[in-house]
Amino acid sequence: MSFWQKMEQIDRRWIYLAVAVAVVVPFLFPTPLPISISPEARSLYDAVEALPDGCNVMVVYDYYPATVAECEPIAVAALHHLFRKNCKVVTLTNIPYGGPSMAERVTRRMAARYGKTYGVDYVNLGFKYGYVTVLAGMGQSIESIFPTDNSGTPLSQLPLMDSVKNYSDVSFIFEVADNATADYWVSIVNAQYGVPIGCGGTAVQAPKFYAYVASGQFVGLLGGMRGAAEYEKLIGIEDVATVGMQAQSMVHLLIIGLVVLGNIGYFVVRKQSKKGAA
Amino acid sequence: MSGWEIFQLWLVAFLTLALFSFMYRDNPIYKAVEHIFAGLTVGYQIGLIWNSIILQQVWSFVLEGKGWRLIPAFFGLLMLTRLSSKLSWLSRTSLAFVMGTTAGIFLISELHGRVLPQMQDTMVPLNGGDGFGATLLSVVVVVGTLSTLVYFYFSKEHRGALGVTAKVGIWFIMIAFGAHFGYTVMGRVSLLIGRVQFLIEDWIGSFL
Numbered sequence: 001m002s003f004w005q006k007m008e009q010i011d012r013r014w015i016y017l018a019v020a021v022a023v024v025v026p027f028l029f030p031t032p033l034p035i036s037i038s039p040e041a042r043s044l045y046d047a048v049e050a051l052p053d054g055c056n057v058m059v060v061y062d063y064y065p066a067t068v069a070e071c072e073p074i075a076v077a078a079l080h081h082l083f084r085k086n087c088k089v090v091t092l093t094n095i096p097y098g099g100p101s102m103a104e105r106v107t108r109r110m111a112a113r114y115g116k117t118y119g120v121d122y123v124n125l126g127f128k129y130g131y132v133t134v135l136a137g138m139g140q141s142i143e144s145i146f147p148t149d150n151s152g153t154p155l156s157q158l159p160l161m162d163s164v165k166n167y168s169d170v171s172f173i174f175e176v177a178d179n180a181t182a183d184y185w186v187s188i189v190n191a192q193y194g195v196p197i198g199c200g201g202t203a204v205q206a207p208k209f210y211a212y213v214a215s216g217q218f219v220g221l222l223g224g225m226r227g228a229a230e231y232e233k234l235i236g237i238e239d240v241a242t243v244g245m246q247a248q249s250m251v252h253l254l255i256i257g258l259v260v261l262g263n264i265g266y267f268v269v270r271k272q273s274k275k276g277a278a
Numbered sequence: 279m280s281g282w283e284i285f286q287l288w289l290v291a292f293l294t295l296a297l298f299s300f301m302y303r304d305n306p307i308y309k310a311v312e313h314i315f316a317g318l319t320v321g322y323q324i325g326l327i328w329n330s331i332i333l334q335q336v337w338s339f340v341l342e343g344k345g346w347r348l349i350p351a352f353f354g355l356l357m358l359t360r361l362s363s364k365l366s367w368l369s370r371t372s373l374a375f376v377m378g379t380t381a382g383i384f385l386i387s388e389l390h391g392r393v394l395p396q397m398q399d400t401m402v403p404l405n406g407g408d409g410f411g412a413t414l415l416s417v418v419v420v421v422g423t424l425s426t427l428v429y430f431y432f433s434k435e436h437r438g439a440l441g442v443t444a445k446v447g448i449w450f451i452m453i454a455f456g457a458h459f460g461y462t463v464m465g466r467v468s469l470l471i472g473r474v475q476f477l478i479e480d481w482i483g484s485f486l
Contacts, residue, residue: 016301023467023474069472070465096326097319129330132383187391203465207458215399217391223461225468244471251467 002272004265015258022254026246033249035242040213041230044198044220048081048172055171056164057087060185061106062177065098067202071176073228073241074200075106078174081235083114088160089122090170092146094131094181100124100150119158126150131181135188139167167193178202182209186217200227279484291481294473422450 051057059078063071082089091107093099103124111122125146128134137145142165143155155161163169173195175185182199190197196219201209203224212218222231225248228241279287296311339347353372359365400423402416428440429447436444 013302019467019470020474023471024478027474027478067465067469069475070468096330097322127330129327129335132380136383136387183392184387187387191387191391191395203461203468204458206461207454211396211399215395217395224465225471226464240475244468244475247471247474248464248467251470252464255463 002269004268004272007261007265008269018254019251022250023247026250027243030243031246032242033246035226035229035233035245037230037234038227040210040221040223041227041234042220043213044200044222045081045231045234047196047198047219048078048085048174051085051087051172054086054088056160056169057082057089058170058173059089059091059107060173060175060177060181061091061093061099061103062095062175062179062181063099063102063202064095064178065102067178068102069244070202070224070228071178071200072102072106073225073239073244074222074231075176076110076239077222077228077231077235077237077241078176078200079107079110080237081231082174083110083116083121084235086121088164089116090125090142090160090164091122092125093127094134095179096127096129100127104150119153120160123155123158123160123164124150131184132188135184136192139189139193141166167195170195173197174200176200178205182212186212190217200231284484287481287484291477294477298473421446426450 059075059082061071061075079089089107089111091103093103103126107122107124108118111118116122125142126149128145134145143161146155148154149158167189173185173189175182175197177185177199178201182201182205185197185199189195197217198220199209199212199218200222201224203226206221206223206227209218209221209223213221222228225241225244229245232239232242293311293314296307299305300308336347336351353375356368356372359368400419402419404413404416404420425443425447427447428443429436429451431440431444434440
C-alpha cells in the first residue's frame with residue numbers, strides 16, 4: 001500500500017488530534033498575527049463613531065449560547081465603543097434560550113467597567129415571545145411590548161426610558177445575531193422606520209448579510225470571530241477575539257494543508273489504480 | 279472564587295469534555311450528557327412559556343381587568359384540539375388567523391424590506407465613474423444575478439444560449455457555496471476555540 005493510499009484511509013481521529021493541537025498551541029505560545037480591517041468593519045466603526053455623544057442606541061443580543069464564542073466578543077467590543085462615547089444603551093433579545101441572561105451578564109459587566117448606572121445609562125428590556133410582533137410593535141411604543149425591564153421593574157420607573165419611547169428616539173441599532181432575526185430587523189425596522197443598523201453575525205451568517213451591506217440596509221458588518229477581532233483593533237483593545245484569531249489562523253492553515261494533501265492523494269491514487277488496471 | 283462558583287466551573291468543564299469524548303468514540307458519558315441537555319432544554323422551554331406567555335401576556339392582564347386577553351388565549355388553546363381526530367377541525371380557525379396575519383405582515387415587510395431593495399441593488403450603473411474596479415464589480419453583480427436566475431428557469435431545456443448562461447450561473451452558485459463553506463468552517467473552528475479558551479484560561483487557569 002502506497003503512502004497516499006494509507007493517507008486516504010487515515011483514521012479521522014488523527015485529524016481531530018491535529019486540529020486540537022493547532023488550537024491549543026497558540027494559547028500556550030502566543031504569536032501575535034497582523035489583523036487587516038475589512039471595509040465592512042471599517043464602515044460599521046465609522047457609523048458608530050459618527051453618532052453624537054450621549055445618543056440612544058439599541059444593542060440586540062440575538063444569539064444562542066452555542067455561538068457565544070463568536071458573538072459575545074462582538075457584543076463586548078460594541079459596548080466598549082458605545083459606553084466610551086457615553087451612548088445610552090437599551091438592550092433586548094429575541095432569543096428565548098439564554099438570551100436574557102447573556103444580555104444581562106455582558107451589559108452589566110461592561111457597564112460596571114465604564115461606571116454606568118442602571119436605569120440612567122443603560123436598560124435591559126429582556127426577552128419577549130414573537131419577534132415579528134415585538135419588532136413591529138416597538139415602532140409604536142416600546143412600553144406596550146415591554147411593560148417592564150428584564151428584572152420586572154416598570155419602564156416608567158427607569159429614567160432612561162423617558163427619552164426612549166419608540167424607534168424615532170433610537171439613533172442606531174447594533175444587532176448581534178446568529179440566526180434569521182437579523183433579516184427581520186432589516187425588513188421591519190430598517191425598511192419601515194429607517195433606523196440605521198450595524199450587524200455582527202456568526203461567520204455562517206456573514207455571506208448572506210453581505211447583500212444587506214451592499215444595499216445599504218446594514219451600515220457595516222462584523223463576520224464571526226474575525227469581525228470581532230477587527231472591531232477590537234479599530235477601538236484599540238486586544239480581547240478574546242484577537243487572541244482567538246491566532247488559533248483560528250493555525251487551524252485554517254492546517255485545513256488548507258489537508259485539502260491540498262487530500263486532492264493530491266486523490267489524483268495520485270486514481271493514477272495508480274488506472275496503471276494497475278492497465 | 280466561592281465554592282459554588284468552583285463547582286459550576288468544574289461542572290461546565292466536565293460537560294464540555296464529556297461531549298468532546300464523542301470524537302474518540304460513542305460512550306455512555308457522552309450519551310448521559312446529551313440526554314441531560316435534551317431534558318434541560320424541554321424543561322427550560324416549559325418554564326419560559328409559562329412565565330413569559332401564560333403569566334405575563336395573559337394572566338397578569340386578566341388580573342388588571344383586561345379580560346379580553348382570554349379571547350386570543352382561547353384561540354391558542356384551540357390549537358391543542360389537533361391532538362383529537364374528532365375535534366381537530368376546531369384548530370382551523372386559529373390556523374387561519376395565524377396564516378392570514380402572517381401573510382399580511384410578511385407580504386409588505388418582505389417586499390418592501392428585502393425583495394425591492396435587493397432588486398434595486400442589482401440595477402447598478404456599469405459606468406458609475408468609480409473606476410475600472412467598480413465597473414467590473416457591477417458587471418459581476420449583473421451577470422451573476424441574471425445567469426443564476428436563468429439556471430433556475432426550468433420551463434425550457436437548457437440548450438444553446440440558455441444552456442451557456444445557465445452554466446455560468448452554476449459557476450456563480452458554486453463560488454457562493456464555496457464562500458459559505460469557508461465561512462462555515464471558520465465559524466465552527468471559532469466555536470471550538472471558544473471552548474478551548476474556556477478550558478485553558480478559566481478551568482485550568484483556576485487551579486494553576
